[in-house]
Amino acid sequence: MALTEFFPPVGCRDGVPSLVYVTGDTIKVNHSKTSLVTGSSNRFKECRYRSIAKKPGTDFDTVVLYNSTWFNDSINLRDNDDNLVVECYGSDNSILSRSYHSLIRVKKDLEMKLKKRLQKHIAKNSPAEIFNVLMIGIEGNSKQNLQRHMPKTRNYLLKVLNAIELKKYNKIGDHTYPNVIPILTGKTEEEFLHQNWNWSGLFDDINHQFVWSDLSNAGYRTGLFLDTTNKTAFHFFKRAWDKPPVDYYYRATLLDLERDPLVRYKVPNCVGDTPEVTYNFNFWTQMASTFTNPKTHPYFGYSFYNHLTHSNSNGASAGDDLYLRIFLELKQRNIINNTIVIFFSDHGARVGKIRHTYNGVIESMMPHVFLILPPWFRRKYPDVYRVLELNQERLTTNKDLYMTLQVVLNFQGKPGIGNIKQKGISLFNEIPRERTCDDAGIPFEFCVCNKLVKANVSADLTVSLATEVTNRLWYYYDRHVNICNRLTLKYVHSVWEIHLDHEENTRGKSMYQIIISTTPNDALYEAKLVFDNSTKIITVVGDVIRLNMYRGQDNCMNNPKLKPFCHCRG
Structure with missing residues (x-):
């Protein structure tokens, strides 16, 4: 407790407000906000937007595709405008506001292709259920730190959403990259080295091995959202992707946003007058409201949020109310009714004074993982749910999450017995009680059972x-x-x-x-x-x-x- 500090909730009132909002295919001026950034000598005048995209051949720069005409009330978007920067000006031609919008818009060519893939997937595999899948990751947050700093969120997950908490989940690497790669590919960094690939290469070369490619081949829309341009598992002194790895890749607006001191850095953890966590989650609420029926339009989303906890795990306390609001919204919008949500972290605190303590050593190896299932799942599949409850108390790893995603893709509604000789076991199969770190492929230096x-x-x-x-x-x-x-x-x-x-x-x-x-x-x-x-x-x-x-x-x-x-x- 001597090393524990609690921060007030993120507050963004002093941030520059966005003067526009997007509804459907239209940008509208929010005239109720214009008075917040104007005065008697400088009145609101007009806005315009530019459409941007990730620059071909690099994951670290953008190109402008289109500059709109001026508007002072509303403007219709072109069909392909989905990454927008909107600037609003005052009567003295000064910039009053700048806002960034990444939109989930239906892509007709993509929909035709995915429809055929889904039909083929159903005909071949006859899945008992088709679920949307949403993964929400937080950097450097142990299950113990979640208990200390995000009690409202944790209590809501367990008591209202009846989430499955993996109490003995063990990381298999030191930092983010070696822990998320096995979740998304089922392989370790060393296994990719044996394929003559390492992080100095392009992820394009192995993108077909990522779980989002498997889901895309089965007819899922896929999305990827990261909240930082460089300090990610895929971008930190890496080349990342030349081509977008998924159908909806939040990258172009993030690159411009990160370089914008007007919006990004005036108030910590805010994008203008909106908490960054809330701003980011809007991407997934758009996805859910655009594709409402997983039987015909399933989607997979992977997101990972860095800023609150990267340098100080105590920062999680500032996000408790925000993450609680996310899960409240998932329930209130009925998104949870057809979606499997995985709320996870990559590892516990890696640096700081807590790592000099015995508890800190243990926590560094035990990130939090929760599975939130549709409320009807337990009633319809009681045997599968019983196995999930058993596996809460069994030794689990990153590779188990990957195998679980593979089973979700071809869900048959029947539990099984996990093979102790396999490094990755689906959570829908009972994990042997006698499983050791060696069985699970956990290096001894990270084994919390030691x-x-x-x-x-x-x-x-x-x-x-x-x-x-x-x-x-x-x-x-x-x-x-x-x-x-x-x-x-x-x-x-x-x-x-x-x-x-x-x-x-x-x-x-x-x-x-x-x-x-x-x-x-x-x-x-x-x-x-x-x-x-x-x-x-x-x-x-x-x-x-x-x-x-x-x-x-x-x-x-x-x-x-x-x-x-x-x-x-x-």
Whole structure:
């Protein structure tokens, strides 16, 4: 609790208001708001919009497709205008307001193609039900942090929406990318390396392996919404996509919005006078109101929100009311009646003082995951629901979510028994109680089933463990010594002994977790090590993880894997 801070709800009253709104195919001026940004010497005059798109061949720039005529009350949109920037001017020709709109509009050619795919899917697989699927992700939010900071949202999920909470869900990687890739593809980063693909390539080359491509082939409309341009699993020092990966890709307006100080940065976590979380969720309410019947027009949406919690997990408290409102709206609009919603995170807090505590180590490995099912699901499929309830208490992983999405795609309404030899098991199949981290493909350095105890080791062994970690740091950046300072050991903060949840391959070996600090970058690093008691050989297992922020120290380094270890010269 000493490390816990609660923030007031996000407030955007001081943000620049949007003076227009979109209804149907028309932009209308909200004349009730014009007085908020005008005065006696500067009256509202007129607006115009420009239609923009993601620039072909890059995921990091936009092009203008069309500039509209001026209007002072309303204007009709052209058929293909779906990413809009609207500017409104005063009588002195100053900009009063600028607003951004990403619209879900029916694409006739796409609809014809998806109709044929859906018919083929139904004829071939005869699914018992067709559900919409909506995934709502939050960066760096453990299930414990959700309890502390978003109690209203959590209580509503459990008590009103009867959500299934995966209480023993375990991450399989350190940061966002290695945790969301298995959810969306069923593969780990290492498995893609075996396919001769890594994050320096284009995701276009493997987009067919993403679950949204499977759903698109079955006739689903697909959407992707991320709230930041660069700090995403797909864009952080990566090339991302040349072509849009889904049918409705919120990217063009985001790129321009992120560069707009008038709208984006005047009030934190706001887009103009609207909370960013609310602004973002409008994309999905549009999707739901445009495609209302999953039997004929199913959709899949994936969204991931970064800003509230990326740098400080305490920031989740500022979003509790906003996320509660999202789930209230899902129920009030009856969206939940035909949609499976997965509310999830990628990992717990990775940096900050909480990571120096035992609880912080555990929380970092346990992101929150909730499944919200239509209210009639339990009555119609009681055996499947019983399995879901059992699996709340079983060890689950990212790959299980992927397999669940695959079963949703071809839902037959019958539960099964999961095969313990498979790394990914659908949550609609009973996960064996005896499943271990090794069974589930969870690296031992991230296995929450392991037991940590204070190590009783000699000073010599402590120094040897710390030296081995420091040597690994050299391994990370030895080709970049011309731009990075050499890191040397400053202090050993803690040494824990790790007792694995399975002991088959650990005889004669001891496992340790150590936290050290280095100079000159005042960094904190955590590492897992294996000590062979007979040969006395020490080996670092997995990645060395940085526990404190390094913003400003790493500007000379473009490799995202090496940025935590590079303290730039000069």
